[in-house]
Amino acid sequence: MPLTENAIKKIAALQRNEITEHHIYQRIARVTGDIHNREVLNRIAGEELKHYAVWKQYTGQDIAPDRIRIWYYYLIARLLGLTFALKLMEGVEQGAQAGDAALLAAVPELPSMLANEAKHERELIALIDEERLKYVGSVVLGLNDALVEFTGTLAGLTFAIQDSRIIAVAGLITGVAASLSMAASEYLSQRSDETAGTSPIKAAIYTGMTYIVTVALLILPFLILANPYFALVFTLAGAVLVIFVFTFYIAVAKDLPFWRRFAEMAAISLGIAAISFVIGLLIRVLLNVTV
Numbered sequence: 001m002p003l004t005e006n007a008i009k010k011i012a013a014l015q016r017n018e019i020t021e022h023h024i025y026q027r028i029a030r031v032t033g034d035i036h037n038r039e040v041l042n043r044i045a046g047e048e049l050k051h052y053a054v055w056k057q058y059t060g061q062d063i064a065p066d067r068i069r070i071w072y073y074y075l076i077a078r079l080l081g082l083t084f085a086l087k088l089m090e091g092v093e094q095g096a097q098a099g100d101a102a103l104l105a106a107v108p109e110l111p112s113m114l115a116n117e118a119k120h121e122r123e124l125i126a127l128i129d130e131e132r133l134k135y136v137g138s139v140v141l142g143l144n145d146a147l148v149e150f151t152g153t154l155a156g157l158t159f160a161i162q163d164s165r166i167i168a169v170a171g172l173i174t175g176v177a178a179s180l181s182m183a184a185s186e187y188l189s190q191r192s193d194e195t196a197g198t199s200p201i202k203a204a205i206y207t208g209m210t211y212i213v214t215v216a217l218l219i220l221p222f223l224i225l226a227n228p229y230f231a232l233v234f235t236l237a238g239a240v241l242v243i244f245v246f247t248f249y250i251a252v253a254k255d256l257p258f259w260r261r262f263a264e265m266a267a268i269s270l271g272i273a274a275i276s277f278v279i280g281l282l283i284r285v286l287l288n289v290t291v
Contacts, residue, residue: 011107012063013287015055020065022048024073024089027081037082047116058107077136078122080136083133084253133253138203142210143246147269150175150218151239152276158232159280167231175215183208239269 013169016087025045056062151211153174157167186207190200243265251258 156280
């Protein structure tokens with residue numbers, strides 16, 4: 001069955017996608033320390049090259065890979081981890097393939113190639129064993145506590161004190177103390193759970209560092225802006241942005257629903273902030289605090 005010009009263009013796009021992903025897998029494999037992971041990544045890279053050869057039979061031409069996409073996923077893998085980068089890439093690829101159902105009748109190899117791609121994803125999920133994902137619970141603990149406690153604390157201090165510098169100093173002192181407390185609690189919790197399979201010290205570091213970094217981001221507007229109410233608005237916007245980015249990362253890396261988890265976490269943080277804002281107002285009025 002002769003292929004239309006539109007079909008040839010679609011096949012050329014798929015061909016470029018296969019050679020691009022071949023190079024992505026190869027490049028990531030070169031910097032992967034685990035020998036088994038490296039071997040599987042190289043094998044999958046070889047299969048992507050075979051798929052490229054199949055598409056070449058239809059287009060009759062060599063197609064260069066997308067160098068920008070190669071570096072994009074390589075950098076993501078280096079910065080955010082192998083799991084996140086490859087699951088993100090596989091998700092995008094499946095979305096692109098779903099739009100090419102019209103080629104099924106013209107390209108008999110397409111169903112088996114799609115089955116191979118699904119197999120790739122299962123293999124990737126099975127092979128990945130990243131340290132950072134072992135401590136996701138510790139990161140979530142530090143992030144959630146910092147967001148919930150400090151959106152509320154800063155909102156309450158804003159109406160009770162109404163001075164950006166004092167709010168920032170009070171928040172920073174509280175944040176450092178709270179991060180140390182959270183780290184110590186996580187250490188003791190991990191020590192008491194002998195089946196966790198994680199290092200108590202590393203878990204404490206992940207929790208404490210996540211907490212203090214989140215606190216620093218939330219306090220930053222109060223160090224920059226003189227008006228505490230404007231600072232609070234930027235702090236709340238920053239909290240929502242942090243929740244969005246982190247929830248997206250976890251949703252991709254752990255195959256979890258994104259929007260429900262994002263809405264739940266944002267509602268809790270902003271709800272606590274609203275309650276604390278009212279409490280700050282009441283404290284200011286009842287105790288006649290003037291700063």
